[in-house]
Amino acid sequence: TLAHGTARKTKVAYYFDPNIATFHYASNHPMKPFRIRMTDALVKNYGLYKKMNVFRPTAATFDQMTEFHTDDYLNFLKRVSPEIYSTGVERLADRKFNFGDDCPPFDGIYDFSSLSAGGSIQGAERLASGECEIAVNWGGGLHHAKKTEASGFCYVNDIVLGILELLKSYERVLYVDVDVHHGDGVEEAFYTTDRVMTVSFHLFGHGFFPGTGHVLDVGVGKGKYYAVNVPLQYGIDDDTYHQVFRPIMKRVMEWYRPSAVVLQLGADSLAGDRLGMFNLSMRGHGKCVEYMKSFGVPMLMVGGGGYTIRNVARTWTYETARAVGVDLPMHLPYNEFLEYYGPEYLLDVPMSNIPNHNTQDHLEKLVAAITEHLRNLPF
Numbered sequence: 001t002l003a004h005g006t007a008r009k010t011k012v013a014y015y016f017d018p019n020i021a022t023f024h025y026a027s028n029h030p031m032k033p034f035r036i037r038m039t040d041a042l043v044k045n046y047g048l049y050k051k052m053n054v055f056r057p058t059a060a061t062f063d064q065m066t067e068f069h070t071d072d073y074l075n076f077l078k079r080v081s082p083e084i085y086s087t088g089v090e091r092l093a094d095r096k097f098n099f100g101d102d103c104p105p106f107d108g109i110y111d112f113s114s115l116s117a118g119g120s121i122q123g124a125e126r127l128a129s130g131e132c133e134i135a136v137n138w139g140g141g142l143h144h145a146k147k148t149e150a151s152g153f154c155y156v157n158d159i160v161l162g163i164l165e166l167l168k169s170y171e172r173v174l175y176v177d178v179d180v181h182h183g184d185g186v187e188e189a190f191y192t193t194d195r196v197m198t199v200s201f202h203l204f205g206h207g208f209f210p211g212t213g214h215v216l217d218v219g220v221g222k223g224k225y226y227a228v229n230v231p232l233q234y235g236i237d238d239d240t241y242h243q244v245f246r247p248i249m250k251r252v253m254e255w256y257r258p259s260a261v262v263l264q265l266g267a268d269s270l271a272g273d274r275l276g277m278f279n280l281s282m283r284g285h286g287k288c289v290e291y292m293k294s295f296g297v298p299m300l301m302v303g304g305g306g307y308t309i310r311n312v313a314r315t316w317t318y319e320t321a322r323a324v325g326v327d328l329p330m331h332l333p334y335n336e337f338l339e340y341y342g343p344e345y346l347l348d349v350p351m352s353n354i355p356n357h358n359t360q361d362h363l364e365k366l367v368a369a370i371t372e373h374l375r376n377l378p379f
């Protein structure tokens, strides 16, 4: 049973398609769409379905995806298959669209990408209609995809498409990215406009992918000061993360006053991630949801990275509950993937004790530099 707070429950729309688990990038590939299904099994068995409106997204149409991507690229995505790829027929096109080990062609690649995009676009539409206060699409969050190419496990940028949908109804949209990687595809798409502010927190330096997101990258033209980058070092923990997250997001909310928020919740910033090098707990990661929700602005929550899949499912379940406004018991409910959560079978993500390379001096200078950039916003 769920503990009930006194606070009013938030109206949440949750988008999930069970077919998402049938897509496989490649053997050995760290990106596992199956984690979305694991998350859903926990969400369902904790009883959260009863507290939300649950929707099965319909695939985004080719036309909807051309709002950002080129016809040329989408036609390639539609045609490409592992077989065509291995015969070498499409070799030149592969190079052109950045296919390779990170972004392999896989069976159903177009269907997977259009379902991911459909969830974010339909979530945005439902927010704009006022039928929900928060929309959730754990199948989205693919922030590296570019207009004409794949990048970093991402083929179609569901986030850009979701934001474009929100811009039809809202004057200013804020994008916040807590994935351990820089949200380069979303930043690039809106780098020259003041109608979208992008904020990314990420591990920066030492050749970490994608290598962009320097604190001095602030946008250009009308978009100058509407891109915010928060480059962090290895091993950041909950306390030091929120020492930068809170003051920065407070100023952004007060000075930019967005009419809608898109929150990318890449779970590779958690402790023990297979690719990430941060040290956030489930609660520390979830505080980003609580803090952004506290402003009471319509919000689209999307997934993203996350490569230790049991911890991804734990955290996204916890964050779904934060969105709704209910507390979950720590003992995991029975669900078809229970064996993944042993030996503890608890909701909490086990912590690690890696060193934190973020000095107080680095963090204070970072907040000060970003505050100075934000002072240039018109008020």
Ligand code: ZLS
Residues within 6 Å of the ligand: 028, 029, 030, 101, 102, 141, 142, 143, 144, 151, 152, 153, 154, 179, 181, 182, 208, 209, 266, 268, 275, 304, 305, 306
């Ligand atoms: O933000 O670091 C890179 C690029 C390379 C190194 C890896 N090789 C394969 C290609 C060239 C410089 N790529 C990163 C991409 C990270 C994307 C993060 C996505 C997101 O979380 C949003 C969803 C990277 N890091 C680790 C790997 N790639 C990687 C690890 C293991 C494997 C297996 C499959 C493929 C090849 C062997 C692969 C990639």
Ligand code: CA
Residues within 6 Å of the ligand: 177, 178, 179, 180, 181, 182, 183, 200, 201, 202
């Ligand atoms: Ca990020």
Ligand code: ZN
Residues within 6 Å of the ligand: 179, 180, 181, 266, 268, 304, 305, 306
């Ligand atoms: Zn990532």
